[in-house]
Amino acid sequence: MRYQAPTGVAYIDGADFGLLAELYVTQLPWGDTVVLRGVGRLIWLLAAQGNDVVETLAKIAGQPPADIAPEVGSFLTGLVDRGLLVEVQGSCPKYELPGDNSRVSALRDD
Amino acid sequence: MTELPPIPLILRTRLAHATLQAVADDCGADILHIKGAAIDASIGPPTEDPSADATMDRLGLPRLSADADVLVRPAHLREFLAALQRYGWQAMTRFDTGGGADHSSDLWHEELGWADVHRRFPGIRLNAVPAFDRLWIDHRVHPIAHRHCAVPSVDAQRLVLLLHAARNGQTRADDVRDCWTTATETERKRVRTLAKELGAEVPLASATGHLDEYADRPEYDLWRLYADDEASRFDVWRARIKAAQTAVDRRHAMLNPLRLKADTLALVLRRKPTTLELARFYVRRLLSNLFDAQSHASQRTRRRA
Numbered sequence: 165m166r167y168q169a170p171t172g173v174a175y176i177d178g179a180d181f182g183l184l185a186e187l188y189v190t191q192l193p194w195g196d197t198v199v200l201r202g203v204g205r206l207i208w209l210l211a212a213q214g215n216d217v218v219e220t221l222a223k224i225a226g227q228p229p230a231d232i233a234p235e236v237g238s239f240l241t242g243l244v245d246r247g248l249l250v251e252v253q254g255s256c257p258k259y260e261l262p263g264d265n266s267r268v269s270a271l272r273d274d
Numbered sequence: 275m276t277e278l279p280p281i282p283l284i285l286r287t288r289l290a291h292a293t294l295q296a297v298a299d300d301c302g303a304d305i306l307h308i309k310g311a312a313i314d315a316s317i318g319p320p321t322e323d324p325s326a327d328a329t330m331d332r333l334g335l336p337r338l339s340a341d342a343d344v345l346v347r348p349a350h351l352r353e354f355l356a357a358l359q360r361y362g363w364q365a366m367t368r369f370d371t372g373g374g375a376d377h378s379s380d381l382w383h384e385e386l387g388w389a390d391v392h393r394r395f396p397g398i399r400l401n402a403v404p405a406f407d408r409l410w411i412d413h414r415v416h417p418i419a420h421r422h423c424a425v426p427s428v429d430a431q432r433l434v435l436l437l438h439a440a441r442n443g444q445t446r447a448d449d450v451r452d453c454w455t456t457a458t459e460t461e462r463k464r465v466r467t468l469a470k471e472l473g474a475e476v477p478l479a480s481a482t483g484h485l486d487e488y489a490d491r492p493e494y495d496l497w498r499l500y501a502d503d504e505a506s507r508f509d510v511w512r513a514r515i516k517a518a519q520t521a522v523d524r525r526h527a528m529l530n531p532l533r534l535k536a537d538t539l540a541l542v543l544r545r546k547p548t549t550l551e552l553a554r555f556y557v558r559r560l561l562s563n564l565f566d567a568q569s570h571a572s573q574r575t576r577r578r579a
Binding site (some may be wrong): 171175181190192193194196198199 | 278290
């Protein structure tokens with residue numbers, strides 16, 4: 165399953181401004197905002213970029229994908245239910261975020 | 275997800291801009307995001323030796339602003355404000371709160387902080403309707419918090435920052451440097467042309483050190499006083515009256531010191547003031563204005579003597 169950021173959210177990452185690595189996701193147009201830190205932030209960013217989240221996260225963590233799939237899947241479902249991600253059917257072109265090329269390696273340091 | 279902590283200002287204002295655009299899109303309002311996060315990265319000094327993974331915002335040295343400023347097409351203003359209220363924004367000041375600040379209204383959102391909704395921009399003497407039309411003609415799209423937001427052209431962004439600098443005196447020297455001193459002659463020429471179209475030559479001249487070339491203009495005194503950190507309220511009041519373009523504006527400027535600015539006090543107190551607090555605030559302001567006027571009269575008498 166692939167995901168992407170819905171059109172109805174705005175998001176901004178503190179790490180892009182030299183601040184704490186905290187991702188703020190705002191639901192539009194109400195302005196309701198959530199903050200994602202640590203693994204939650206990592207999962208959202210990977211998902212929004214169209215990555216296979218379980219595979220990529222497993223590589224980062226050095227664990228078999230099957231070990232983390234249930235929890236990660238549950239978290240992703242929660243994000244979708246809250247309107248913070250949308251599922252994308254079929255293959256999804258990677259969503260290029262600014263500074264995207266080093267995003268994964270930067271996230272490893274979280 | 276965890277409970278939302280206070281969002282850092284530099285992030286909060288960007289989320290506010292994105293939200294304002296979403297509200298505008300929802301109600302069909304044309305808005306232009308100005309200042310702060312809306313400024314193109316090309317305006318301002320480049321970051322030296324940026325890191326290889328620097329984001330676009332880091333390369334452009336993100337501007338810090340205390341609120342999200344937008345300029346609204348006059349015909350869409352009422353609908354936009356109504357939509358903002360529907361989506362949780364509280365109007366904390368009215369447009370006619372005065373102090374010369376009748377160009378904008380401050381709104382507050384519990385999570386996203388302040389928004390400053392402008393119906394016109396100080397320094398632009400052209401009527402608000404054609405002024406917005408002119409700024410809209412060559413507007414562009416600028417992503418803020420990953421939301422496409424409508425912003426003025428780069429030339430107009432420079433001009434707006436310079437007008438803001440002229441209004442705020444010596445504290446905005448960095449803006450003058452970024453928007454003018456380091457600009458090319460071609461860029462400056464375009465900004466001057468745009469200023470003329472918008473009736474903003476005098477404040478532009480003030481920001482760029484050429485104000486005396488416009489000494490014959492009715493708004494000259496006002497922009498001279500804005501640049502003077504020690505200008506008295508009484509002198510500014512007289513200059514506003516002189517600069518007023520219509521009889522209505524003149525009357526508004528004359529009566530401004532007498533207006534009960536309940537929302538100004540509410541902003542300070544962060545709550546609705548009591549009747550007693552309002553009365554004290556009003557009396558203090560009147561006495562202060564009176565004292566200021568008397569001081570001015572005394573100074574004139576001493577100069578004549």
